[in-house]
Amino acid sequence: MKILAFDTSNKPLSVAVVVDGKILAHVESTEQKTHSVTLLPDIKKSLQESNLTMDEIDLIAVAKGPGSYTGVRIAVTVAKTLADTLNKKLVGVSSLKLLAANGDKKHILVPLMDARNDNAYAGVYVVNRDNRLLTVIDDHHTPMKNLFESLDQFESHELEFINATPKLQELIKARFPKATIIPSENSAPDAAKLAKIAETTRVVKDIDSFIPTYLRLTQAEHDWYAKGNKEDKNVSYVEEV
Template sequence: MKILAFDTSNKPLSVAVVVDGKVLAHLESTEKKTHSVTILPDIKKALTESNLTINDIDLIAVAKGPGSYTGVRIAVTVAKTLADTLHKNLVGVSSLELLAADGDKAHILVPLMDARNDNAFAGVYQNSRDKFVSIIGDHHTSMEKLFEALKEYDENQLEFINATPRLQELIQNQFPNAKIITVEDSLPDAAKLAKLAESKKPVTDIDDFIPTYLRLTQAEHDWYAKGHKDDGNVSYVEEV
């Protein structure tokens, strides 16, 4: 299977082409350019390095969030456009599960994305037969509530991934024996994204595939603050 995988949900941009488990091209970009400027040239470059065209690709894999609102939207929009226009299969993978792939498979893995004010996007995963099983679903939470939920686990088995200096400080105060992988050492990896995508079912309706934000955007927050109601039928985006 020929897989094109990419992730723009975090600060780095990662693109990979993987064919039958072999990585043919792998690009990581930390340039101070917006992902919207670099993603298509990087995809083209990855395909060129692989001696493939976009038409050769069987599956498009994308990190669907949570993460940077703008970053997640960019990757998902590109993935949907390519999959729809070229009639390719599309798989979305949790950006937190992708970060969990950087951890030790023997540990209880807690991937994080700093959401400021001692809050985070977090999930809890365990590896079982080379597949990541979600123990606690991805969610937006205060670190205090996350720590409370983790007290039932042996802290020596806990491994926090993608911790900023502030989150690292909070973790060390609560679980001094837990392992911590910092932001600098846990960059998203599109090659790992491709591997995760292999075991997941493709999206059945590309039009209905949307990013996973896990909390309201500021625009949505302001929308509801003005008295608009969420009736469960019409989304903020559709109403606007």
């Protein structure tokens, strides 16, 4: 299977082309340019290095969030556009699950994204005998205090926190001194690993309805509801604005 995989949900950008488990191209960028500027050129570069055209790709895999609101929207929009216009299969993978792939399979894996003010996006995963990541606690947006309480069921040495910023590292060390911590600079998302996860992930059935996973309201939505507007499942927020 020929897979094009990419992730722009975090600061680093990662693109890979993987064919039958073999990495043919792998582009990673931490340049201070926006992902909207670099993603399509990096996809083109990856295809050229692989000696493939977009028409030859079988599956598009994208990290669907959570993460940077803008970054996630860019990746999902590009993935949907390519899949729809070129009639390609599409798979969306949790950005936290992708980070968990950087961990040691012997541990309870806790991928994190710092959401500021002692909050984080977090999930809890384990690796089974088939080397597949299984969800123990669903991805969610949470105060670190609440996350720690949910992790008290495990021994400190069993835990491995992935993508922890310096601030989150301080909080973790104070609560779980024997836990393993992988800092943010050593746990960048890897599109090649995204492609591997995508091989065993359910394909999106309706591309039009595929949307990013934010796990919390955007600032615009928060302000909208703060003004007294109520959520109505029958009314689109965007249409209302």
